[in-house]
Amino acid sequence: MIAAPAHLFRLGRAAFVFAREGVFGLVDPAVLPVPARPVLRLAHLLERPSSGAAETRLSSALTQLGPSYVKLGQFLATRPDVVGVALARDLERLQDRMSPFPQEEAQAAVAASIGRPLDSLFASFGPPVAAASIAQVHRAEVATAAGRRTVAVKILRPGVERRFYADLRSFTLVAGYAESFSAEARRLRLVEVVDTLRRSVALEMDFRMEAAAASEMAENTRADPDFRVPAVDWDRTSKEVLTLEWIDATPLSDRRGLLAKGFDLRQIAKALIQTFLRQALRDGFFHADMHPGNLFVDDEGRLVAVDFGIMGRLGVKERLFLAEILHGFITRDYYSVARVHFEAGYVPPYHSVDSFAQAVRAIGEPIHSRTAEEISMARLLTLLFEVTGLFDMRTRPELLLLQKTMVVVEGVARALDPKLDMWSTSAPVVREWLTRHLGPAGKLEGAALGAAEVGRLIAQTPALLARGAQLIGQLDDVTRDGLVLSPQTIADINKADVRRRWAAAALWVIAALLLWLVLSR
Numbered sequence: 408m409i410a411a412p413a414h415l416f417r418l419g420r421a422a423f424v425f426a427r428e429g430v431f432g433l434v435d436p437a438v439l440p441v442p443a444r445p446v447l448r449l450a451h452l453l454e455r456p457s458s459g460a461a462e463t464r465l466s467s468a469l470t471q472l473g474p475s476y477v478k479l480g481q482f483l484a485t486r487p488d489v490v491g492v493a494l495a496r497d498l499e500r501l502q503d504r505m506s507p508f509p510q511e512e513a514q515a516a517v518a519a520s521i522g523r524p525l526d527s528l529f530a531s532f533g534p535p536v537a538a539a540s541i542a543q544v545h546r547a548e549v550a551t552a553a554g555r556r557t558v559a560v561k562i563l564r565p566g567v568e569r570r571f572y573a574d575l576r577s578f579t580l581v582a583g584y585a586e587s588f589s590a591e592a593r594r595l596r597l598v599e600v601v602d603t604l605r606r607s608v609a610l611e612m613d614f615r616m617e618a619a620a621a622s623e624m625a626e627n628t629r630a631d632p633d634f635r636v637p638a639v640d641w642d643r644t645s646k647e648v649l650t651l652e653w654i655d656a657t658p659l660s661d662r663r664g665l666l667a668k669g670f671d672l673r674q675i676a677k678a679l680i681q682t683f684l685r686q687a688l689r690d691g692f693f694h695a696d697m698h699p700g701n702l703f704v705d706d707e708g709r710l711v712a713v714d715f716g717i718m719g720r721l722g723v724k725e726r727l728f729l730a731e732i733l734h735g736f737i738t739r740d741y742y743s744v745a746r747v748h749f750e751a752g753y754v755p756p757y758h759s760v761d762s763f764a765q766a767v768r769a770i771g772e773p774i775h776s777r778t779a780e781e782i783s784m785a786r787l788l789t790l791l792f793e794v795t796g797l798f799d800m801r802t803r804p805e806l807l808l809l810q811k812t813m814v815v816v817e818g819v820a821r822a823l824d825p826k827l828d829m830w831s832t833s834a835p836v837v838r839e840w841l842t843r844h845l846g847p848a849g850k851l852e853g854a855a856l857g858a859a860e861v862g863r864l865i866a867q868t869p870a871l872l873a874r875g876a877q878l879i880g881q882l883d884d885v886t887r888d889g890l891v892l893s894p895q896t897i898a899d900i901n902k903a904d905v906r907r908r909w910a911a912a913a914l915w916v917i918a919a920l921l922l923w924l925v926l927s928r
Contacts, residue, residue, distance in 0.1 A: 428468040474540030475574035507538035520647040557653035611716040614649035620715040627690040633678040656703035676824035695719040785814040
């Protein structure tokens with residue numbers, strides 16, 4: 408417990424900032440244990456009179472506490488199930504901007520991480536052009552046989568990893584205490600929330616993982632005509648340094664600049680929505696931080712994304728679930744929307760599909776009476792997840808991340824084209840995916856995957872039988888070496904041996920039947 412005083416100091420500082428900024432004023436005393444309520448009253452005495460509006464207090468406090476707390480806030484913004492919808496919206500306002508660290512430190516960090524002198528890596532190395540909590544970015548040039556090419560060099564802040572893990576240990580301590588005293592904290596699984604944040608930050612601070620994410624997304628989208636990813640310079644990339652192709656493009660937030668270059672903003676908005684849906688449905692791997700600062704438009708009119716530190720993944724089951732939900736709302740087939748929730752196992756079977764379909768209809772019907780520019784798919788998913796809570800649907804973090812990303816993407820698209828019709832824009836992508844996976848080609852692919860699974864089962868069966876025989880032989884050896892078993896025990900072992908042989912035979916028969924069924928589909 409040597410580190411306990413350090414934890415207490417860090418947590419005490421955080422508590423003071425929270426109290427001063429009025430964060431504790433957002434807490435309902437009724438949810439706290441009785442011994443903690445006087446502490447809450449004391450915290451109110453420390454609140455400064457000029458503390459901000461209630462909806463911005465938490466984000467203001469987290470910004471003052473530094474990088475670890477900013478990351479915690481950004482992570483909790485994706486978990487409205489933990490902090491509530493209102494606080495999640497407040498946390499979305501967090502700006503991850505920090506003062507840059509010195510140029511000399513940056514250059515030394517690059518050389519040390521890659522293991523080569525800076526002048527052998529780059530022909531020139533400029534000052535920082537952007538700085539955030541984890542890293543900062545420099546513009547540099549690389550000498551090639553054809554001349555010089557410009558690159559963006561992202562460098563991990565010196566010492567930031569040690570600071571993050573120290574703060575995360577403090578977060579774990581608080582979460583553990585909360586679960587000890589609060590049933591609500593146990594329901595929200597706060598320790599698990601902090602552990603998920605720990606894994607997320609570990610991936611985000613290893614730039615080799617970000618490089619791999621950029622490379623995977625580039626491979627997934629290489630045939631897409633309206634989206635591209637900067638190329639990774641693997642020779643100048645390490646755990647602490649990421650080097651990418653420099654993007655000479657217009658920021659998506661620069662509406663005037665886009666118009667000056669003659670771009671069709673409505674087409675860009677449509678491409679953004681369809682790009683995101685293709686990533687989520689077709690690839691199951693989507694950029695989960697698609698705010699305007701991470702999106703550009705190149706001279707050919709293609710969207711270009713940067714910053715691949717936060718990515719989302721969806722399995723085939725989740726993608727089918729999402730596509731059928733969107734298709735069900737588009738076609739007003741609410742029973743299908745309800746059914747896929749039950750088939751996916753997201754809603755417990757003791758609930759009624761018909762009752763759930765009725766709740767879904769209550770969400771969907773008002774949408775179809777509105778004009779195109781009033782329809783929000785992000786709002787639709789938000790309402791749907793709120794309703795599923797009434798039917799005991801467990802939190803699905805991957806779907807929450809998707810929903811939060813869709814809120815951002817839709818907001819960016821609507822800023823470009825306020826009259827964007829979300830249904831007609833998304834329908835081609837959704838229908839294409841459903842046709843591909845539920846049509847004849849999808850069924851053939853499913854049959855092939857089923858046959859492969861059966862093949863693996865059959866291939867493993869001899870090994871399973873061999874291990875069973877070996878176990879029986881070991882029992883025989885033990886008996887011969889002097890361990891005396893009762894006649895009843897020996898009879899039971901013999902019966903079990905007979906049952907094993909019958910079970911093995913039955914397994915072979917079942918495997919053969921499964922293989923026949925799959926191949927005859």
